[in-house]
Amino acid sequence: NAGVTQTPKFQVLKTGQSMTLQCAQDMNHEYMSWYRQDPGMGLRLIHYSVGAGITDQGEVPNGYNVSRSTTEDFPLRLLSAAPSQTSVYFCASSPKMGRLDGYTFGSGTRLTVV
Amino acid sequence: GNSVTQMEGPVTLSEEAFLTINCTYTATGYPSLFWYVQYPGEGLQLLLKATKADDKGSNKGFEATYRKETTSFHLEKGSVQVSDSAVYFCALREGGNNRKLIWGLGTSLAVNP
Numbered sequence: 001n002a003g004v005t006q007t008p009k010f011q012v013l014k015t016g017q018s019m020t021l022q023c024a025q026d027m028n029h030e031y032m033s034w035y036r037q038d039p040g041m042g043l044r045l046i047h048y049s050v051g052a053g054i055t056d057q058g059e060v061p062n063g064y065n066v067s068r069s070t071t072e073d074f075p076l077r078l079l080s081a082a083p084s085q086t087s088v089y090f091c092a093s094s095p096k097m098g099r100l101d102g103y104t105f106g107s108g109t110r111l112t113v114v
Numbered sequence: 115g116n117s118v119t120q121m122e123g124p125v126t127l128s129e130e131a132f133l134t135i136n137c138t139y140t141a142t143g144y145p146s147l148f149w150y151v152q153y154p155g156e157g158l159q160l161l162l163k164a165t166k167a168d169d170k171g172s173n174k175g176f177e178a179t180y181r182k183e184t185t186s187f188h189l190e191k192g193s194v195q196v197s198d199s200a201v202y203f204c205a206l207r208e209g210g211n212n213r214k215l216i217w218g219l220g221t222s223l224a225v226n227p
Contacts, residue, residue, distance in 0.1 A: 004157075033214075042219035043158075043203070058214075090157055102148050102207075103215060105157035 002026055006091050006106035013081040013113045021076040021109050023091030029104070031094040032074040033058070034066065036087040037108075043090070049074055081113045116141040120204050120218035127194055127225050135189040135221045137178075137204035145206040147171075147180055147187040148215070152201045161189075161202070194225045 007022045025032065033048035035058075045058030049068040063085060065077040074093075078085060088110050092103040121136040139147065146165045150158040162171030167182035176191045187204060204218040 040219070043217045045214065048214070092158075102150070102160040102163055103158075105159070107157045 004091055004093055004104050004106035006089075006109050008109060009107070010110050011112070013078070013111065015081060015083060015113060017081050019078050019081065021078075021089055021091075021111075023074045023076065023106060024072050025074075025091075025093045025104070026072065027093065027095075027104065028071060029093035029095050030071065032068065033092050033103075034064070034074070034076045035090045035092065036060065037090060038087050046076065046089075078111075083113045085111065086113045087111060116145070116206065116208060116216050118204050118206055118216055118218040120202075120221050123201075123220075123222040125221060125223045127223070129196055129225055129227050130193045131225075133189070133191040133194045133198075133223070135202055135204075135223070137187045137189065137218060139185050139187065139204075139206050141185075141206055141208065141216075143208065145208050147178070148205045148207065149176070149178055149187070149189050150203040150205060152203065152220070154200070158203060194223075196225045196227050199223055199225045 004025045030051045034046040035043045044060045046064050047066040049055045052068050052071050055066050088108050090108050091106040094103050117140045119138050148163045149161040151161045152158045162173040164171040164180035170179045178187050178189045201220045201222045203220045205215045207215050
């Protein structure tokens, strides 16, 4: 099925460990982004990409790294996990053109850092 | 800067009650406006959208009208069901080439049978 696929769905990390959250889309969307969702804080943008080879920071980029080597994939790397990074992470994508388009979201990765 | 303000939840209703979730915005230019819904344990899904003043977005019995004079985009449904229990997010997308969405904090809705 077309859409945004995130893996894993759940993950527990120890403080200081690193990991990569995977995001892939098969809709040929040029714009992709990562959000974190925390209770009472809504959605906060971590990083985004407007096309392969181009990435930029969002509101809360510290402690996260991204790359965009292909149109389809946009992995999010946690360099050294901290308890403050316990959250639900969502990947979202959008076509290049038009303010008429909303986003397509993945189903999320629930991360716990202990 | 641009912003979106939603009414705080949680909102608790009985089945078949009328629903209104308020959303107001601050923006320059002519943004597009969206409502997203997040069911428990899932990602967000686009519920409806409107791209210019007086447009009405509708889907699954939900409606919202883009009111530029009051900078509002309130979500309404005439008769809610238990299956409508979810978190609802209002968002705006700025005009031009900026594709980023600006989000409200979300409003949780619980519908009791």
